[in-house]
Amino acid sequence: MATGVAISTLIAASLSGSEAVGGIAQTCAVLGAGVLAVPMARLAARRGRRPALLLGYGTGMVGAALAAVAVALGSWPLLLAALVLFGGGSTANLAARYAATDLAEPTRRARALSAVVWCTTIGAVAGPNLADPASQLATALGVPAGVGPFLLGVVAFGLAALGIAVGLRPDPLVLARTMEAEPAASTSGSGGQVERGGVWRMLSGSARLGMVGIMVCHTTMVGLMSMTPVHMGHGGASLRIVGVVISLHIAGMYAASPLFGWLADRLGRVWVLALGAALTVASAGIAGMAPAHDAPQLAVGLVLLGLGWSAGLVAGSALLTESVPLARRPAVQGLSDLVMNVGGAVGGLAAGVLVTAASYAVLGLVVGFVALPLLVVCVAHAARRAE
Numbered sequence: 001m002a003t004g005v006a007i008s009t010l011i012a013a014s015l016s017g018s019e020a021v022g023g024i025a026q027t028c029a030v031l032g033a034g035v036l037a038v039p040m041a042r043l044a045a046r047r048g049r050r051p052a053l054l055l056g057y058g059t060g061m062v063g064a065a066l067a068a069v070a071v072a073l074g075s076w077p078l079l080l081a082a083l084v085l086f087g088g089g090s091t092a093n094l095a096a097r098y099a100a101t102d103l104a105e106p107t108r109r110a111r112a113l114s115a116v117v118w119c120t121t122i123g124a125v126a127g128p129n130l131a132d133p134a135s136q137l138a139t140a141l142g143v144p145a146g147v148g149p150f151l152l153g154v155v156a157f158g159l160a161a162l163g164i165a166v167g168l169r170p171d172p173l174v175l176a177r178t179m180e181a182e183p184a185a186s187t188s189g190s191g192g193q194v195e196r197g198g199v200w201r202m203l204s205g206s207a208r209l210g211m212v213g214i215m216v217c218h219t220t221m222v223g224l225m226s227m228t229p230v231h232m233g234h235g236g237a238s239l240r241i242v243g244v245v246i247s248l249h250i251a252g253m254y255a256a257s258p259l260f261g262w263l264a265d266r267l268g269r270v271w272v273l274a275l276g277a278a279l280t281v282a283s284a285g286i287a288g289m290a291p292a293h294d295a296p297q298l299a300v301g302l303v304l305l306g307l308g309w310s311a312g313l314v315a316g317s318a319l320l321t322e323s324v325p326l327a328r329r330p331a332v333q334g335l336s337d338l339v340m341n342v343g344g345a346v347g348g349l350a351a352g353v354l355v356t357a358a359s360y361a362v363l364g365l366v367v368g369f370v371a372l373p374l375l376v377v378c379v380a381h382a383a384r385r386a387e
Helices: 002-016 019-047 049-073 076-086 088-099 106-126 128-140 147-167 172-179 205-234 239-254 257-267 269-288 295-322 326-357 360-386
Strands: none
Touching (some): 002 019, 002 049, 002 076, 019 049, 019 088, 019 326, 049 088, 049 147, 049 172, 088 106, 088 295, 088 326, 106 239, 106 257, 106 295, 128 147, 172 326, 205 239, 205 269, 205 295, 205 326, 205 360, 239 295, 295 326, 326 360
16 A cells, blocks of 8 residues: 555656646545545444455455556556545555454553554555565566556555455454443444434544544644655755655654553543644644754654654544444444545645645644644543543
């Protein structure tokens, strides 16, 4: 997934001759991830985690194959359509973290979830670095170099689907339902589905806080991160320096997730969600005030941004999961991933507009002010629960 996303912008721009189309490429992948979140949630509610994850990884595999064909044919419209399907793999990756919570003890739920997030470190950091070897392999096979990363995506998604089909037995969500003490009458409809528009209305305050927290941390992260390479480019930074800063940011996003899972289980979900908001505010100030040529300061800001995202995702997901009855969880979790992906797309687009119309410093200021209310609400919420 990381390999294809890393190269898709460049390939789309090259095939179309337009940087605007290149920018749309990544948006298509994010859009696809958001669109598939709801069908996957409905399937999980009816039949369990395994069929839902297979749908996500299968869709991603089909998208990767179509993207390879599009590059071979030199068709950027087909590539954009394929990237929408390719984004389904991202949906499955996000949904997998919830599968870890289905059978986890309540006191270890955040740690179980964070372990899945931590595993993403391997692909997120190594993925972009595999783009060049995959391209060289494609050239050696006599096909365009851009086909290679997407063929790698086909293999990766195929292996993920195989692992789910063989290894995810028994289905954790189905097994959890058989162990659930709640009476069957507590669900309505098939698989605990709710009427359209009813998911948000039936959420408790804690569940809403968890969902909003995930969305805010993700939206601010995408917005600030996406424009940092542009800001550094204005300062004359080389691609190598930009790559190091972004790699450190990605490491911050995933590598520390077990720590935040442990803290969420020990100190409470809301306090760690507040920590995520505080780290985001701090990162916005540090990165936003950094001159374009000051790579070390930008690196510190981006690492803190990644840590804030990790704390928000782990704590928010755990809070959301435990605040919703088991029968309703797939629908609520699907809505959360939809909101998260839409927020990321909006954050990226809004960040581009802000930097174009004003400056990177203004973007940092806006990101800080967006995350600050979450910090205040989390502290107030935790204080009320402690009374």
